[in-house]
Amino acid sequence: MAEKIVVTAIGIISALGYGQEEHIAALRSSKSGMRYPRYLQSVHAKEFVVGEADKSDKDLAALMDLPTSGNGYTRTTLLALTAVKDLLKNTDIELLHKERTAFINADTVGGMCSVENMYMDFIGPDTKPENLEYIDTLDCSDSTRRISKYYKIKPFEATISTACSSSANALILGHRMITQGLVKRAICGGCDALSRFTLNGFNSLKNVDRNLCRPFDQNRMGLNLGEGAGYLMLETEASANERGAEILAVFSGYANSNDAYHPTAPSPHGEGAYRTMKEAIEKAGLRTGDISYINAHGTATQNNDQSEGEAIETLFTDNIPYFSSTKPYTGHTLAAAGVIEAILSIYGMQQSFIIPNLNFETRMEGMSLQPTATLKENINIAHILSNSFGFGGNNVSLVFSKS
Amino acid sequence: MKQPIYIKSACAISPQHSFNKEEFGKPWTSADTNLLQAIQPDHSQYISPVAIRRMSKLLKMGISSGMQCVKEAGINEIHGIITGTGQGSTLDMEQFLKDMIRLNEEALNPTYFIQSTNNSVNGWLAMLTKCTAYNQTYVHRGLSFDLALFDAMLMLNETTATKYLLVGGFDNMTDEYYIIKDKIGYWKKDRINSLELLLHNRSAGTIAGEGSAFVTVTNNPEDTMCALHSIELLPDADAAETALTINNILQANNLSPDDIDTIVCGMNGDKDNQLFFDTILADYPNATIAAYKHLCGEYDTASAFGTWVTATIIKNNHVPEELIVKRNVQKKIQNALYCNRTLLNQTTIMLLSNNQ
Numbered sequence: 122m123a124e125k126i127v128v129t130a131i132g133i134i135s136a137l138g139y140g141q142e143e144h145i146a147a148l149r150s151s152k153s154g155m156r157y158p159r160y161l162q163s164v165h166a167k168e169f170v171v172g173e174a175d176k177s178d179k180d181l182a183a184l185m186d187l188p189t190s191g192n193g194y195t196r197t198t199l200l201a202l203t204a205v206k207d208l209l210k211n212t213d214i215e216l217l218h219k220e221r222t223a224f225i226n227a228d229t230v231g232g233m234c235s236v237e238n239m240y241m242d243f244i245g246p247d248t249k250p251e252n253l254e255y256i257d258t259l260d261c262s263d264s265t266r267r268i269s270k271y272y273k274i275k276p277f278e279a280t281i282s283t284a285c286s287s288s289a290n291a292l293i294l295g296h297r298m299i300t301q302g303l304v305k306r307a308i309c310g311g312c313d314a315l316s317r318f319t320l321n322g323f324n325s326l327k328n329v330d331r332n333l334c335r336p337f338d339q340n341r342m343g344l345n346l347g348e349g350a351g352y353l354m355l356e357t358e359a360s361a362n363e364r365g366a367e368i369l370a371v372f373s374g375y376a377n378s379n380d381a382y383h384p385t386a387p388s389p390h391g392e393g394a395y396r397t398m399k400e401a402i403e404k405a406g407l408r409t410g411d412i413s414y415i416n417a418h419g420t421a422t423q424n425n426d427q428s429e430g431e432a433i434e435t436l437f438t439d440n441i442p443y444f445s446s447t448k449p450y451t452g453h454t455l456a457a458a459g460v461i462e463a464i465l466s467i468y469g470m471q472q473s474f475i476i477p478n479l480n481f482e483t484r485m486e487g488m489s490l491q492p493t494a495t496l497k498e499n500i501n502i503a504h505i506l507s508n509s510f511g512f513g514g515n516n517v518s519l520v521f522s523k524s
Numbered sequence: 525m526k527q528p529i530y531i532k533s534a535c536a537i538s539p540q541h542s543f544n545k546e547e548f549g550k551p552w553t554s555a556d557t558n559l560l561q562a563i564q565p566d567h568s569q570y571i572s573p574v575a576i577r578r579m580s581k582l583l584k585m586g587i588s589s590g591m592q593c594v595k596e597a598g599i600n601e602i603h604g605i606i607t608g609t610g611q612g613s614t615l616d617m618e619q620f621l622k623d624m625i626r627l628n629e630e631a632l633n634p635t636y637f638i639q640s641t642n643n644s645v646n647g648w649l650a651m652l653t654k655c656t657a658y659n660q661t662y663v664h665r666g667l668s669f670d671l672a673l674f675d676a677m678l679m680l681n682e683t684t685a686t687k688y689l690l691v692g693g694f695d696n697m698t699d700e701y702y703i704i705k706d707k708i709g710y711w712k713k714d715r716i717n718s719l720e721l722l723l724h725n726r727s728a729g730t731i732a733g734e735g736s737a738f739v740t741v742t743n744n745p746e747d748t749m750c751a752l753h754s755i756e757l758l759p760d761a762d763a764a765e766t767a768l769t770i771n772n773i774l775q776a777n778n779l780s781p782d783d784i785d786t787i788v789c790g791m792n793g794d795k796d797n798q799l800f801f802d803t804i805l806a807d808y809p810n811a812t813i814a815a816y817k818h819l820c821g822e823y824d825t826a827s828a829f830g831t832w833v834t835a836t837i838i839k840n841n842h843v844p845e846e847l848i849v850k851r852n853v854q855k856k857i858q859n860a861l862y863c864n865r866t867l868l869n870q871t872t873i874m875l876l877s878n879n880q
Contacts (some may be wrong), residue, residue, distance in 0.1 A: 164629045241625060243707070250707070256704055260663075266759070279664055282661055283642070290660060303678075378657060378658070381651050381654050384647050513650070515646070
C-alpha cells in the first residue's frame with residue numbers, strides 16, 4: 122500500500138479573514154463574509170454582494186514588504202502571496218530550497234482584476250503605455266512564477282486552469298508527484314481575485330444572485346462571487362514525522378472525471394458528480410458510510426444544486442451524511458474554491474464541528490435531502506468529502522481523513 | 525518516472541501543411557510579417573456547421589487536431605484528455621473584455637465568456653470522444669503543453685493496465701496579443717522572412733506563431749511512433765543547469781553524449797536563446813541538429829509542434845532538409861534529445877528513441 126500523504130501546513134485568505142483563527146471564528150458564529158464590494162470598481166458594485174477580502178491591494182503589498190504601488194503585482198498574486206506567507210508561518214522556509222518542492226498553483230483569469238482597467242491602453246498606439254509592468258500579467262501562471270521566485274521554491278512549478286475545480290486539481294497533482302517520489306513536498310492550491318470580467322461573465326449567464334446565495338434551497342437564484350487564495354503543504358507521513366511536523370489531516374483520496382455532456386451545464390441527473398464522489402471514496406479505501414461530512418460544491422445555481430443533490434442522494438441513498446456548501450460565507454472563489462473549501466472542512470474536522478449551510482429555508486422539490494442548516498458542535502468527524510465541479514464538465518472530489 | 529511511454533499518433537495544425545502529414549513541406553510556407561498564422565483544415569469533419577459558426581479559431585483548431593489524432597491512433601477508447609494552453613482562447617477573452625468596456629458592463633454575450641475558459645477545448649474533446657475519465661488543463665506559459673505530457677507520463681507510470689491518453693497544446697496569436705508582446709520586446713524589430721529566422725540570431729526577439737498539436741501516448745509499445753524515456757521541465761534554468769539536467773537524464777538511461785544522434789531544438793532566433801543553444805550543443809559535436817520555430821513561430825505551446833516534429837522524424841527516420849541546422853552522417857535515428865527554450869527561459873528536455 123502506498124504511503125499516506127498528509128497535510129502539514131495551511132494558508133488561507135478570503136472574505137472571512139486572514140489565517141486560521143479568523144476563519145474558524147467566522148464559521149463558528151455563522152458569520153458570512155458577503156457584502157457590497159469596496160475595492161472592485163464595477164457599475165454593478167451596488168447591485169451584487171460579493172465575497173471580497175477585507176485587505177486593500179496596498180495592505181496586501183505592505184504585508185509582503187513590496188512597494189505599495191506600480192509593483193506589477195496584481196491583486197490575484199498578492200492574495201496568493203499572503204496565503205503562502207500564512208502557510209509558511211510555522212514552517213522552516215529552508216525546507217523549500219533544501220529539499221525538492223513543487224509549487225502547484227491554480228487560477229482562472231490571471232491578473233484580469235488589474236488588466237481589465239488598463240487593456241485599451243495596452244492595445245493602443247502608445248508603445249510605452251502607463252502601467253507597463255502589468256501588461257503581461259493576464260497570464261494564469263504570472264502569480265505562480267512570482268511566488269516561486271519570492272520564496273525560491275524549487276525545482277517544480279505548474280499552473281492548472283480547469284475553471285471552478287482548478288485548485289482541487291492542483292492538490293491531486295501534488296499528491297501524485299509525492300507518491301511517485303518526484304518531490305519531497307508540494308505546496309498546492311489556488312487563487313483568484315474578483316474582477317469585472319468574471320462578475321459580468323457569470324451575470325451574462327444569468328447565474329448571479331443579487332442577494333445572498335441560497336445553496337440547495339428550492340428558491341435559490343444563483344451564485345455570489347468571491348475571491349481568495351488557499352494552499353496546503355503536502356508530504357508523506359514519514360517525511361512529516363521525520364521533522365516532527367504536526368499532521369493536520371490525511372489526504373486520503375481523490376478523483377477527477379468529466380461529464381462529457383455540455384460546455385457549462387452539469388449532467389442532468391448528476392451522473393458525473395456521482396461517479397467522481399464514488400471513485401474518490403473508493404480511492405481512499407472507504408465506503409460511503411464512513412464519510413461524516415460533505416462540503417458540497419453547492420454554487421446555488423439551478424443546475425448545480427439539482428444535479429449535485431441528485432448525485433448525493435443516489436450515492437448515499439438513505440444514509441446521507443451532514444453536508445453543506447460554504448459558498449454563502451466566502452462566495453464562489455472560482456480557482457481557489459476547491460482548496461478553500463477543503464481547508465474549511467479540515468478546520469471543522471480538527472475542531473469537531475459541522476459548518477452550517479447559511480440561508481437555507483426550503484427543501485428542493487422532489488428531493489429528500491436538505492443541508493445541515495445549524496452549527497453542530499462535538500461531532501466526531503473521521504472523513505470528509507469535498508466537491509468541486511467546473512465548466513467543461515470538470516469534476517473533482519477530494520477525501521480528507523482525521524490524522 | 526521509471527517506465528518509458530510511447531507516442532502512438534500525432535497530429536498538428538500549424539503554419540505549415542502539417543494536418544495531412546504526407547503534405548508536410550510541400551511546399552514550405554513563410555511570412556514576411558513576423559507573424560505566422562496556422563493553415564486551417566476543413567473543420568466540418570469534426571464540428572457541426574452550427575458550432576463552427578460560433579467557435580473561435582482556437583476551439584476549432586483544438587478540436588480538429590485532437591479528434592484527428594485519436595482517429596489516427598486507431599483506438600476505440602481514450603482514458604484521459606490532458607492539454608496545455610498558454611493563453612486559452614484569447615480571441616474570446618478579448619471580445620468579451622472589449623464588449624464589457626464598450627457596453628459599460630451591460631447586455632453581454634455569454635458565449636465569449638464561456639469559450640474564454642481555459643479548459644473549453646478539453647470539455648469539447650471529452651464530449652466528442654465520450655471520455656468521462658481524467659481531464660486536465662495546464663496554463664503555464666511556455667511549459668503548458670510540456671506539463672500535460674509530464675502528467676501523462678506520470679499517469680501511465682501509475683498503472684499496469686494498458687491506457688491511451690490524448691495530450692495536446694494550442695494557442696492562437698491575435699493581433700492584440702501580438703501588440704502586447706511587441707511592447708515588451710518579444711518580436712524582432714526588423715521584418716524578416718520566417719524561413720530565414722535562424723540566420724538573424726544576433727539580434728533580440730523572435731517571430732510570432734500559433735498552432736495546435738496533439739499526440740496520443742500509451743504504455744503499450746506495440747505499433748507506436750517512438751518512445752519517450754524522460755521529460756524534465758526547468759522553470760528558469762541557465763545553460764549550465766540545463767546541461768547538468770541532460771547529463772543526469774542520459775546517465776539514468778545508461779547513455780553517453782555520443783549515443784545521441786539527433787537533437788531537435790526550439791531555437792527561436794533571439795541572440796540570448798542562440799547563446800544558450802550554442803553552449804548546450806557544444807557537448808554533441810556528432811549529432812544532427814534540427815530546429816522548428818522558423819516553421820511555426822514562437823508561442824506558448826510551440827513545444828507541442830516541436831514534439832510532433834520530433835515524433836514524425838523518428839518514425840520516418842528522416843530529418844527534412846528545411847529543419848537541418850547541422851547534418852551529421854548517421855545510418856538511423858536511434859536516440860534523440862529534444863530541447864525547447866522560450867524567451868522567458870522556460871526549458872523542456874526530453875529523451876526519445878526509435879523503438880521499431
